[in-house]
Amino acid sequence: MFRQPWNLRGAELRLLLVALLLFAASYTLVALAADAGGMTATPRGIADILWPSVLPFLFFLAISLGLSWRMPDADQLLLPLVALLAGLGLMLTARLEPDLLDAMCAGRDGTVAPCFAGIDEKQSLWVTLGIAGLAIALFVPWDDLLRRYQRTSLMDWLDHHRYAWLMMGVALILATFLFGVDPNNSGVRAWFNFGLFLFQPSELLKIVLVIFLASYLNEHREVVAARYQIGPLPLPPLPYLAPLIGMWGLAMGLIIVQRDLGAALMLFSVFLAMLYVATGRGWYVIAGLGAFGAGSYVLYNVVSVVKTRVTIWLDPWASAQGSGYQLVQAIYALASGGVFGTGLGRGLPTVVPAAHTDFVFTALAEELGLAGGLGVLIVYLLLIFRGYHIAVRVSGRFRGFEQLLAVGLTTIIAVQTFIIIGGNLRAIPLTGVTLPFISYGGSSVLMNFLIVALLLRISATTPTIAAGRR
């Protein structure tokens, strides 16, 4: 009945409802496991416990209904997948908070208080803000507004101001060089302290740089893909490879100045992926990897952080009580989880330092086991494939920017997920980035929701999907 006038997004709505039920149940479980006896079995008591996780879900439902009205053709799988991951994140923060209360921090006024009190509510707030951002990005008629005042659509506007984005990225990096702080002694000065909250500029940087690269590569695609011939030697078009060298320099700079290996690795990988998609030249990727490898090797000998990380990766046991402690404990946590996990609230995930941020995946895999861990990997893979699917479906030779943007944004999620889970599992050296949507942390959640908003917008205007509308 609603279908025709509303174009109700049935698949999305149903999937969201399933996710909602799943998390209402698991969140109750967490509340019971974490604080048995503290819950009163009245509707009010249950609502008290459930609201921080259920409220954001209700917003997800609202977004879905809003999309039915405004963008009925936008991809229907993205939102449920994101809801699933964000819900997992909420559930895990709620699960980990009581165990993290033992860690005490000295406040600015000298008082000692638990470092992580209230992270559950905070994460809930971040997710809600993320959804609000999603709503703003989706439902404010940006195209109309920009057409009226700038005579351009949103995507064209993003495309057009590429050097502004580049400047913004460079400014962000410079600002972190100058004002970056290291609030949790991780050795990485990658945060801004805004008093009320900490902001991780690399989270914004990655989106801004992807927009710039998508625009640059789209415009210069043919030239970059062509080759110069100097004698028998085929050479790449050197002037147009400035971004390649620039990105390389940027990555190395990030490592040297900020010790932020994770962000550097991620940005450089995303860049290589976009370069390859734009040009189809595998040799660029290999050359880029070679240059990154050479740079890393030099840094391995110069910057102690790189060396430590690689040494830990190769043999964490040798420094099990020192720098390898985190990884060794993570391996114990994973191994103790086994196939079905210890069950929510029954494990000891907080033995691993940073269990709610960098090592949230081991916390999940300890308590939900191989089954839960594989489930999460599958959700990420579905999300990533959906993103590439959206990119492939963008048609028409005049929309290369959107195509590359979708590829870049999806690759951010893919690479970031791979880097942190791979680091957790000791498949690659550990570098600290957040696990998209699941890790505790405001900037990460907000920016990831922004990525989803952009992907949804790109998918909404895909004519092939629109043609399939009934």
Next chain:
Amino acid sequence: MRLAFRFASLGAAAALLIYGFLQPIDNDTRWIASLWLAALFLLVAGRLSLPPRPAGIARNIQNLALLMAVGFVVLTVQLLHHQFVRAGDLAGAVFVDQQTGQTTSNVRKVIAALKVRRGQILDRSGIPIVETEVVDGGYAVRRYPLAGVFDPTVFGHVVGFFSSRFGQSGIESAYGDYLSGERDSLRRIQDVLLDRPRVGDSVRLSLDVNLQAAALGALGERTGSIVVLDPRSGAVLAMVSRPGFDPRGLAYNPAAPDRAAENRRIDEYWRAINADGAGQPLLNRATQGRYPPGSTFKTVTAVAVLLHPEQARPDSIDCPDERPTEAGAPPVVNAVRVGLEGMIRSLPVPDVPDLERVYAFSCNTAFAEYAMRLGPDRMVETACLFDIYRPQDAPNVYPGFTDLPALPSLLYVEPGFLNSRAALADTGYGQGQLQVTPLQMAMVAATIANDGMMMQPSLVEEIVRPDGTVVVRHQPRPIRRVMPPEIARRMRANMRAGVAYGFGKAADAVDGVAVGGKSGTAEYSCPTIDDAGRLCAHAWFIAIAPVEQPRFAVAVMIENGGEGSRIGAEVAGQVLRAAFATIGE
């Protein structure tokens, strides 16, 4: 061609992964290398199985997606490795830092182990020796209720210690999987599903707490060991080793107000009992201490003589003060240097020497002669019947007794030792290179007491689940028939003679009960700076009682205790008296 490459790559990837899965976890750089190599092959296989597409962005995106998929396959395989294939090994892995000696282990296992309510260890009549008390936080603490009644170290070697840091020993270790309830996998699953604490099985020992305490009392502060067996079943009734340790010193109490202090207390005790001058209190001398048995070994030689009367001619023997063995070797002498034969010919009534008399008066020269008459093969054969091995046949642990770690006893140490007549003669009266545990000598006595049938010694009578069902009930198991009953009877008469009129009179301490026994004084060199050739002696005594139908077999070994006929016999007598007093029929 494409298809062949595809399957070759897939096969290579699978082979690499299987190779990697089989690598030991402490060498897992190889695993990571094979994982990534397999990923490359997977990438090739994946690329070959994708349908060809025209060049363009769509194809590039497809390749990129393939790369990401392979990356996630790497993550999946690594997750599989950590959580399924090698999960057990990794979760239980303990790493020791070679430089600092610091160990790293899985805290989950430690905490889980601290919460397991291990079963009780009971004595033969059900008196708890070790039990578990549940303290704050659901932690379980090992308690030793008899520590206030008896010497707290008296059960240390048998029940062992239970420490979260230093492991376990004794019954706590040997029956750890019963005591912790791990053995019963069905109940473990039920416990997990129903969120019940794990409760272990109780182990009832054959030990008698009062006899054990009395044996320790008889040994006093001397270094040594006492074993009391029931010869009919092989049941260990008492097993004492000195110096001992107090298992309370290593029992961790997680509910202690100051955990650091608790750890320090345990560390200090551990250091103290492992210190150089402490005399190895963790060593269970009854089963792990090997000593020359001295003249108690004449019992084995005498059995060999009776098994081979034609060669050994038991009753045609003399006891000269010196017996030459071979050219260049000093002659065998007696402990009583001069005139032992005169004693033998006159006591208890004048008669010619025979096996009984030379055994009762412990004549070295006679047993040297017997050994030389028997030859190495027959000596070896009889010793092997008693599970006293040649070095080349000796297993690493003694398989006859499995309840506690036990070393095998050796007839000699250097291969080919018995080929020299002097060595054969020395072995015949219990010197040579013999290395025998007190348990083994108790078994020699018990075999004679049990009409020649050697029974497997055992410490555990039954294992009972928390719900009262019996999981294991010990059935006496014979090892082998060592000698026919008539020879055993004759040996009992010989042993009775040793106590009735021979050198073991001090053991005759039980009113109305005929005790049989054999003393031993095992000389060993204990050079000092002043006297390089100084000799010390371990005092031994093996005893059986009552001789007609023995119920107890005892072995006493006191390190550097001097003459076995004095202190050894005395202690054995006290132990037997306590045994008759505490254990009724």
